[in-house]
Amino acid sequence: xxxxxxxxxxxxxxxxxxxxxxxxxxxxxxxxxxxxxxxxxxxxxxxxxxxxxxxxxxxxxxxxxxxxxxxxxxxxxxxxxxxxxxxxxxxxxxxxxxxxxxxxxxxxxxxxxxxxxxxxxxxxxxxxxxxxxxxxxxxxxxxxxxxxxxxxxxxxxxxxxxxxxxxxxxxxxxxxxxxxxxxxxxxxxxxxxxxxxxxxxxxxxxxxxxxxxxxxxxxxxxxxxxxxxxxxxxxxxxxxxxx
Amino acid sequence: xxxxxxxxxxxxxxxxxxxxxxxxxxxxxxxxxxxxxxxxxxxxxxxxxxxxxxxxxxxxxxxxxxxxxxxxxxxxxxxxxxxxxxxxxxxxxxxxxxxxxxxxxxxxxxxxxxxxxxxxxxxxxxxxxxxxxxxxxxxxxxxxxxxxxxxxxxxxxxxxxxxxxxxxxxxxxxxxxxxxxxxxxxxxxxxxxxxxxxxxxxxxxxxxxxxxxxxxxxxxxxxxxxxxxxxxxxxxxxxxxxxxxxxxxxx
Numbered sequence: 001x002x003x004x005x006x007x008x009x010x011x012x013x014x015x016x017x018x019x020x021x022x023x024x025x026x027x028x029x030x031x032x033x034x035x036x037x038x039x040x041x042x043x044x045x046x047x048x049x050x051x052x053x054x055x056x057x058x059x060x061x062x063x064x065x066x067x068x069x070x071x072x073x074x075x076x077x078x079x080x081x082x083x084x085x086x087x088x089x090x091x092x093x094x095x096x097x098x099x100x101x102x103x104x105x106x107x108x109x110x111x112x113x114x115x116x117x118x119x120x121x122x123x124x125x126x127x128x129x130x131x132x133x134x135x136x137x138x139x140x141x142x143x144x145x146x147x148x149x150x151x152x153x154x155x156x157x158x159x160x161x162x163x164x165x166x167x168x169x170x171x172x173x174x175x176x177x178x179x180x181x182x183x184x185x186x187x188x189x190x191x192x193x194x195x196x197x198x199x200x201x202x203x204x205x206x207x208x209x210x211x212x213x214x215x216x217x218x219x220x221x222x223x224x225x226x227x228x229x230x231x232x233x234x235x236x237x238x239x240x241x242x243x
Numbered sequence: 244x245x246x247x248x249x250x251x252x253x254x255x256x257x258x259x260x261x262x263x264x265x266x267x268x269x270x271x272x273x274x275x276x277x278x279x280x281x282x283x284x285x286x287x288x289x290x291x292x293x294x295x296x297x298x299x300x301x302x303x304x305x306x307x308x309x310x311x312x313x314x315x316x317x318x319x320x321x322x323x324x325x326x327x328x329x330x331x332x333x334x335x336x337x338x339x340x341x342x343x344x345x346x347x348x349x350x351x352x353x354x355x356x357x358x359x360x361x362x363x364x365x366x367x368x369x370x371x372x373x374x375x376x377x378x379x380x381x382x383x384x385x386x387x388x389x390x391x392x393x394x395x396x397x398x399x400x401x402x403x404x405x406x407x408x409x410x411x412x413x414x415x416x417x418x419x420x421x422x423x424x425x426x427x428x429x430x431x432x433x434x435x436x437x438x439x440x441x442x443x444x445x446x447x448x449x450x451x452x453x454x455x456x457x458x459x460x461x462x463x464x465x466x467x468x469x470x471x472x473x474x475x476x477x478x479x480x481x482x483x484x485x486x487x488x489x490x491x492x493x494x
Contacts, residue, residue: 008352016340019377079336083393086302088325089353240320243264243306 001092009089009097010104013071017105027067028109031059032116039121052123053132053208054177057200060109060140065168068102068147073160076151085240092235095152099145099231106140127207131216135207138223139200145230146196152234155242171197176205196226252401252432253278253301258310260296270296271455274310278434278450283427285446286436287475293455294436295333298403301434302330315400326355329394333405335386336393339379343370343389346378347396354397364392367422369415384411391419401432408442420445443475451479458482 017023035055039048075081084094114133117123125132150163174184174192181189181198192198203211203219213220253276260271270293278284286294299305300312303320312319315327337346347361354360365371368388373381378389391407404423408416420442423433427447435446443449443463451459451466459466459482463475472478 005353008349012338012341012345012349015345016338019340078339079332079334080338082304082332083330083336083350084353086304086325086328086330087350087353088322088355241304241306243262243267 001090001096005089005093006096006100009093010100013098013101014104016071017101023067024105027063027105028112031063031109031113034059035113035117036121039117039123048117048121049124050208052117052121053125053127053204054201056110056114056117056132056136057139057204058172058177060106060113060136061143061197061200062168064102064106064109064140064143065147065150066164067105068098068144069151069160069163071102072098072148072151076160082242085238090235091238091240092231095148095231095234095238098148099141099227099234102144102147103141106144107137110136110140125208126210128212131213132204132207135200135203135216135220135223138220138227139197142196142200142223142227142230145227145234149230149234149237152238168197171195174198175201177201196223199223199226250280251277252280252315253434254311254313255301256311258297258300258312259308260293260300260305261308262296269455271300274455274457276450276457276460278432279448280432281427281430282447283423283433283435283445284448284450285443286434286450286452287440287443287479288436288438288452290438292452294438294452295405296455297452298330298405298434298436302328302403304330326397327400329397329399329402331387331391331394331402331404331407333409335378335383335390337378337386337389340377342375342377343381343392344374346389347374347392350393351396356396356398360396360398364395367395368392369418384415387411388415388419399431401434402426404433404435406436406438408437408439416442440475440479449475451475451482453479453483458486 035052038055042048111133114129114136118129146167150167151160154160154163174188174195175197176192181192184192199219199222203216206216255274255276258271258274259269261267262270274297286297288294296305300307301314301319303324314324317324344361347364351357351361362371365374368391370385370388370392378386381389387407387409391404394402408419411419423435423445427433446463448462449459449466450457459478461469466475466478470478470481472481
């Protein structure tokens with residue numbers, strides 16, 4: 001792996017996104033639109049204040065997962081991945097390049113979304129806004145690195161598309177969003193502990209009731225760990241030879 | 244390295260390839276081939292004869308069942324070969340949503356090539372005029388030339404080109420074959436596949452492939468003399484018919 005090739009790949013991915021303004025608009029505006037719909041639907045109730053912070057972490061994660069898996073899927077179908085695998089670039093450079101590019105987009109997305117939800121929709125939280133934004137950004141980066149790992153594991157295009165329900169849905173079910181994890185059957189609670197989204201949601205739930213950075217530091221570290229793990233899984237499972 | 248090894252670009256022994264995993268199709272049952280260095284070798288055969296699979300095995304992106312593939316004296320897929328072998332797939336593998344220059348700049352970074360190499364590759368495929376255009380707005384022929392330019396960036400020792408002239412007008416086809424000749428004169432080894440038999444006249448040597456088997460490996464002159472055919476198309480038919488008759492003679 002080399003920083004130069006990782007950076008060159010990130011730059012190339014960002015150039016591709018830059019040539020497609022509509023994708024940027026969807027990426028940045030869609031989560032804002034969804035939160036606006038929710039705040040409108042539950043106007044006059046405390047739902048936005050209660051669930052808003054969770055959704056700040058959730059929507060970017062899902063959107064970034066899909067965008068990243070489709071982007072790498074395109075790299076596969078266009079034959080450029082095969083070309084790269086036959087060239088002197090490291091597998092880690094390709095994966096890390098994507099992670100850096102989509103990580104930067106994730107930062108923009110999460111910052112815009114958080115500012116919009118607080119500034120325009122008037123969400124009130126007791127926790128620090130900066131820390132909420134940090135967790136939202138990390139969740140978005142987690143989404144894109146999970147998307148990378150999942151599409152690297154996939155052998156065919158069909159498999160790659162199926163990875164969204166395979167990877168995300170179990171996490172959505174067990175992360176504590178539907179019912180508190182303490183109320184779950186023991187086995188499900190144990191499963192939720194090894195899934196990354198659990199820690200993102202846990203951090204946001206704590207922040208919403210006034211936690212500080214120190215309270216959620218462990219959650220943040222676990223998310224960062226999962227991001228690194230996803231990049232490693234993506235880089236090591238990408239195959240130079242295909243059947 | 245011995246004198247002999249330097250004359251050989253590709254050495255293949257007992258190559259068996261099954262495409263599509265365990266329950267896949269046997270594309271190459273048992274293939275032996277020697278490709279000399281510094282020549283333009285044409286890999287001719289109908290669609291489905293195994294040309295692409297053979298090329299994928301040579302550049303090291305194909306999972307092989309058994310056999311050895313040695314390229315420039317190293318096992319195919321060796322990390323060092325990734326700098327020394329250029330591969331152009333049949334479908335142009337470049338980024339449609341980037342301009343020609345953006346594509347070449349990225350792949351130049353990957354191949355440790357510089358801005359001068361970008362200009363040279365652009366000139367070689369005659370695309371300098373429209374270098375600022377997005378690849379998805381180009382014609383099919385222009386797109387495949389961008390893909391070829393990418394492979395030329397690193398000035399590879401071996402170029403493996405899968406049907407590089409499909410869909411090009413006769414003038415461009417001639418220009419590209421001239422380019423292949425110039426590259427070979429500079430010492431580059433080229434393996435160029437085609438299903439257009441008349442492109443055989445531009446090759447130093449021909450390998451005819453059918454159903455995953457090499458049915459001829461000779462110069463054009465030798466091939467025509469041996470089969471008594473007027474051109475490659477007929478030589479191919481003659482060889483296929485001859486092989487079809489042979490099992491009866493054996494009985």
